[in-house]
Amino acid sequence: xxxxxxxxxxxxxxxxxxxxxxxxxxxxxxxxxxxxxxxxxxxxxxxxxxxxxxxxxxxxxxxxxxxxxxxxxxxxxxxxxxxxxxxxxxxxxxxxxxxxxxxxxxxxxxxxxxxxxxxxxxxxxxxxxxxxxxxxxxxxxxxxxxxxxxxxxxxxxxxxxxxxxxxxxxxxxxxxxxxxxxxxxxxxxxxxxxxxxxxxxxxxxxxxxxxxxxxxxxxxxxxxxxxxxxxxxxxxxxxxxxxxxxxxxxxxxxxxxxxxxxxxxxxxxxxxxxxxxxxxxxxxxxxxxxxxxxxxxxxxxxxxxxxxxxxxxxxxxxxxx
Amino acid sequence: xxxxxxxxxxxxxxxxxxxxxxxxxxxxxxxxxxxxxxxxxxxxxxxxxxxxxxxxxxxxxxxxxxxxxxxxxxxxxxxxxxxxxxxxxxxxxxxxxxxxxxxxxxxxxxxxxxxxxxxxxxxxxxxxxxxxxxx
Amino acid sequence: xxxxxxxxxxxxxxxxxxxxxxxxxxxxxxxxxxxxxxxxxxxxxxxxxxxxxxxxxxxxxxxxxxxxxxxxxxxxxxxxxxxxxxxxxxxxxxxxxxxxxxxxxxxxxxxxxxxxxxxxxxxxxxxxxxxxxxxxxxxxxxxxxxxxxxxxxxxxxxxxxxxxxxxxxxxxxxxxxxxxxxxxxxxxxxxxxxxxxxxxxxxxxxxxxxxxxxxxxxxxxxxxxxxxxxxxxxxxxxxxxxxxxxxxxxxxxxxxxxxxxxxxxxxxxxxxxxxxxxxxxxxxxxxxxxxxxxxxxxxxxxxxxxxxxxxxxxxxxxxxxxxxxxxxxxxxxxxxxxxxxxxxxxxxxxxxxxxxxxxxxxxxxxxxxxxxxxxxxxxxxxxxxxxxxxxxxxxxxxxxxxxxxxxxxxxxxxxxxxxxxxxxxxxxxxxxxxxxxxxxxxxxxxxxxxxxxxxxxxxxxxxxxxxxxxxxxxxxxxxxxxxxxx
Ligand SMILES: Nc1ncnc2c1ncn2[C@@H]1O[C@H](COP(=O)(O)OP(=O)(O)OP(=O)(O)O)[C@@H](O)[C@H]1O
Ligand SMILES: [Mg+2]
Numbered sequence: 043x044x045x046x047x048x049x050x051x052x053x054x055x056x057x058x059x060x061x062x063x064x065x066x067x068x069x070x071x072x073x074x075x076x077x078x079x080x081x082x083x084x085x086x087x088x089x090x091x092x093x094x095x096x097x098x099x100x101x102x103x104x105x106x107x108x109x110x111x112x113x114x115x116x117x118x119x120x121x122x123x124x125x126x127x128x129x130x131x132x133x134x135x136x137x138x139x140x141x142x143x144x145x146x147x148x149x150x151x152x153x154x155x156x157x158x159x160x161x162x163x164x165x166x167x168x169x170x171x172x173x174x175x176x177x178x179x180x181x182x183x184x185x186x187x188x189x190x191x192x193x194x195x196x197x198x199x200x201x202x203x204x205x206x207x208x209x210x211x212x213x214x215x216x217x218x219x220x221x222x223x224x225x226x227x228x229x230x231x232x233x234x235x236x237x238x239x240x241x242x243x244x245x246x247x248x249x250x251x252x253x254x255x256x257x258x259x260x261x262x263x264x265x266x267x268x269x270x271x272x273x274x275x276x277x278x279x280x281x282x283x284x285x286x287x288x289x290x291x292x293x294x295x296x297x298x299x300x301x302x303x304x305x306x307x308x309x310x311x312x313x314x315x316x317x318x319x320x321x322x323x324x325x326x327x328x329x330x331x332x333x334x335x336x337x338x339x340x341x342x343x344x345x346x347x348x349x350x351x352x353x354x355x356x357x358x359x360x361x362x363x
Numbered sequence: 364x365x366x367x368x369x370x371x372x373x374x375x376x377x378x379x380x381x382x383x384x385x386x387x388x389x390x391x392x393x394x395x396x397x398x399x400x401x402x403x404x405x406x407x408x409x410x411x412x413x414x415x416x417x418x419x420x421x422x423x424x425x426x427x428x429x430x431x432x433x434x435x436x437x438x439x440x441x442x443x444x445x446x447x448x449x450x451x452x453x454x455x456x457x458x459x460x461x462x463x464x465x466x467x468x469x470x471x472x473x474x475x476x477x478x479x480x481x482x483x484x485x486x487x488x489x490x491x492x493x494x495x496x497x498x
Numbered sequence: 499x500x501x502x503x504x505x506x507x508x509x510x511x512x513x514x515x516x517x518x519x520x521x522x523x524x525x526x527x528x529x530x531x532x533x534x535x536x537x538x539x540x541x542x543x544x545x546x547x548x549x550x551x552x553x554x555x556x557x558x559x560x561x562x563x564x565x566x567x568x569x570x571x572x573x574x575x576x577x578x579x580x581x582x583x584x585x586x587x588x589x590x591x592x593x594x595x596x597x598x599x600x601x602x603x604x605x606x607x608x609x610x611x612x613x614x615x616x617x618x619x620x621x622x623x624x625x626x627x628x629x630x631x632x633x634x635x636x637x638x639x640x641x642x643x644x645x646x647x648x649x650x651x652x653x654x655x656x657x658x659x660x661x662x663x664x665x666x667x668x669x670x671x672x673x674x675x676x677x678x679x680x681x682x683x684x685x686x687x688x689x690x691x692x693x694x695x696x697x698x699x700x701x702x703x704x705x706x707x708x709x710x711x712x713x714x715x716x717x718x719x720x721x722x723x724x725x726x727x728x729x730x731x732x733x734x735x736x737x738x739x740x741x742x743x744x745x746x747x748x749x750x751x752x753x754x755x756x757x758x759x760x761x762x763x764x765x766x767x768x769x770x771x772x773x774x775x776x777x778x779x780x781x782x783x784x785x786x787x788x789x790x791x792x793x794x795x796x797x798x799x800x801x802x803x804x805x806x807x808x809x810x811x812x813x814x815x816x817x818x819x820x821x822x823x824x825x826x827x828x829x830x831x832x833x834x835x836x837x838x839x840x841x842x843x844x845x846x847x848x849x850x851x852x853x854x855x856x857x858x859x860x861x862x863x864x865x866x867x868x869x870x871x872x873x874x875x876x877x878x879x880x881x882x883x884x885x886x887x888x889x890x891x892x893x894x895x896x897x898x899x900x901x902x903x904x905x906x907x908x909x910x911x912x913x914x915x916x917x918x919x920x921x922x923x924x925x926x927x928x929x930x931x932x933x934x935x936x937x938x939x940x941x942x943x944x945x946x947x948x949x950x951x952x953x954x955x956x957x958x959x960x961x962x963x964x965x966x967x968x969x970x971x972x973x974x975x976x977x978x979x980x981x982x983x984x
Contacts, residue, residue: 185423223425459666
């Protein structure tokens with residue numbers, strides 16, 4: 043129905059009547075912006091080897107698909123719905139945003155916005171409430187990516203008359219019939235997603251790409267912390283770095299550990315403590331270096347190091363992105 | 364009678380692709396998009412029935428097209444129009460409005476005249492069912 | 499050049515006799531205009547040998563408190579407040595012997611809400627003043643407090659569109675031709691054909707009032723039969739500007755009331771009826787839910803020459819204050835005077851809520867309109883369907899495009915002429931909204947639309963070579979960087 047080919051990437055579809063005889067692959071990839079996006083993915087995200095290679099594969103497939111279309115070869119609009127499974131804080135939301143950029147660059151979604159929702163955004167409280175709610179969200183997501191976090195909450199096997207089922211049906215229909223209008227990414231934690239798919243075969247069959255997000259190693263978490271500090275204009279002193287290595291080891295064993303998000307929260311608190319330390323001595327002259335450096339004391343003051351384990355490690359279930 | 368209300372009534376009826384592009388134009392301008400339908404296209408009938416609430420904050424016209432398809436499924440035998448509403452100061456009204464559906468057999472308007480004092484005539488425009496026999 | 503002349507103060511100032519204006523307090527180069535001042539900018543051409551500062555001060559004096567000699571009765575007033583102050587004089591770029599004089603007037607010099615009073619002050623006496631060869635009122639700035647004393651357009655663009663149920667495209671009109679001689683019955687035929695064919699409006703010409711060949715009641719009756727018939731035939735609201743211009747206010751009210759009684763959505767007046775009559779009709783229109791169309795008949799006698807008279811941008815500003823809903827503001831591409839940049843300035847004055855200073859458009863001051871309704875500009879005179887892309891690009895979408903000859907002169911008849919214009923317009927709007935480069939692809943877009951529309955094909959063929967490329971006489975004089983903000 044829609045003139046998808048030319049919707050947003052004129053460089054990829056110059057409107058030529060007869061297909062060109064050859065394609066400069068590098069140029070094509072650059073024009074679509076995917077070279078740049080993949081480079082960012084590589085550099086700005088630590089680890090995630092399997093994820094990165096799956097994303098790269100998908101990008102390649104879409105690039106070739108695009109070129110095949112222009113060459114007039116047999117091509118079918120690919121199914122692009124995906125599922126991202128992995129523990130909290132493993133980068134699912136972050137990668138979804140990059141994925142939207144890639145899809146947009148290649149013209150597989152027209153606008154590239156990401157609408158991130160959970161059950162409460164889709165499912166209503168009373169009869170007749172769910173369909174309009176779900177449709178409202180779908181309409182906003184058209185042309186972009188609908189990211190459904192903790193998708194398994196949509197389905198409540200214990201409750202037969204759960205309104206979630208209605209939302210699921212509408213979603214399935216749109217995922218099937220309007221594949222060129224939006225891409226749905228379901229996200230959630232490993233085990234529960236597996237169960238969800240088992241009891242909702244409709245979803246399983248509509249999803250083309252299942253991507254698993256592994257937990258980060260200690261070394262990767264350290265790299266992540268250093269990257270986050272760098273982005274915020276800080277760095278560890280040698281002693282602080284050593285302290286943080288210990289911090290990671292301890293924190294991983296404590297409850298509510300959520301991979302990179304725990305690191306982000308730790309970094310934020312470390313900044314607080316550093317500021318507090320600096321301000322406690324009003325009479326000294328500060329140098330740039332003082333402002334930039336994290337001391338071991340800033341790390342060691344964490345309650346993670348104190349006897350009672352679940353202390354500051356408790357991360358409120360603020361699970362937004 | 365071919366009703367010529369709306370922005371594009373003198374052109375052949377818009378295809379869905381054309382409608383999509385006009386809606387996208389509205390969204391790009393930040394206007395809310397509204398779908399309305401009626402079986403009373405009298406020129407002074409301002410308030411057509413609303414098909415749901417106006418759609419705010421959409422990125423892509425596909426969302427509107429989805430609603431339009433639904434509206435046509437239910438009210439395919441009526442007039443349906445799409446309008447773009449601009450809430451910015453100094454306008455705060457409709458910016459564009461165009462028909463996206465007509466009944467298969469369009470009604471027509473009879474002009475009724477009442478002769479009053481002098482040569483003055485009072486006019487009333489009355490909606491009449493289509494002149495073509497309904498199948 | 500903006501040096502002090504040395505205003506005399508105290509006893510010196512009021513010594514009997516004749517004194518230079520610039521020493522009487524009408525030249526104050528240090529004066530900073532207040533936000534509440536009315537500011538006027540004149541182009542002055544002093545007689546040979548007359549000091550431009552003195553000439554400008556004289557304009558300030560003669561347009562406010564001064565007379566040719568010192569009067570002691572000044573001392574019974576707060577004279578310094580009431581004296582208009584010329585505060586700046588610039589040479590006009592590229593026009594030797596001409597100067598731009600900026601003059602500030604205290605708000606108390608003007609009666610609230612009266613264009614007649616305003617114009618009597620600003621252009622009342624001063625234009626015949628001998629020491630100047632010529633002068634022209636170029637632009638004015640009105641303080642918000644003053645703007646708020648006016649009603650503004652009776653209906654305004656937004657409500658006009660709501661009443662007509664027409665959005666997203668220029669409105670289409672045509673002036674009935676021949677402008678003189680048709681009987682009421684024949685005249686109504688032209689109205690019917692044009693409206694049925696697809697126009698939104700038809701229009702009386704400026705000098706159609708009540709003549710031996712067609713008395714006004716006849717015209718109104720036949721025209722409203724035509725309007726109602728066309729409305730029923732299309733299901734769209736239609737209108738015809740019934741010109742109610744007449745010899746007296748009583749006559750105009752009578753005609754306007756008859757138009758209302760017949761169900762017309764719009765009436766029309768000519769600029770020549772005068773500012774007081776215009777304001778009266780604007781108030782009448784607001785009371786009676788009527789759109790008020792103004793024909794700028796006569797304006798060229800004083801707006802066209804650059805050195806002497808009143809710029810049309812002044813008339814546009816005054817008319818927005820006075821409260822008309824439509825004003826003819828030029829076409830750029832048609833048969834009547836109109837430099838593109840200057841015309842853009844007029845359109846902005848009509849349609850924007852705030853006009854920033856823009857010398858290249860002839861706008862010398864920031865002007866806030868304080869939410870006064872917008873005034874719909876009308877483009878009329880020598881335009882046709884083949885120019886649709888240019889018209890849309892130059893004039894935008896909130897405008898009435900009047901194709902008089904371009905409708906009635908169509909080889910297949912009036913209704914066909916109207917259809918050609920409407921199809922051309924809709925095709926162009928559709929293309930514009932789709933994001934096409936309609937200005938350059940215009941001819942192609944029209945040709946494609948014409949494939950489904952024989953009347954448009956014929957129109958494009960007949961008028962394909964018609965354009966009016968003459969030098970404009972009224973263009974802005976400015977040096978892009980030399981002038982600073984006021
Ligand atoms: N590989 C990585 N490199 C750098 N930063 C990362 C990486 N993975 C995640 N982050 C950062 O960690 C935080 C949490 O990531 P994100 O929200 O994407 O995780 P998630 O898998 O969606 O978690 P949840 O399932 O709990 O919502 C973000 O601030 C993100 O920038
Ligand atoms: Mg997340």
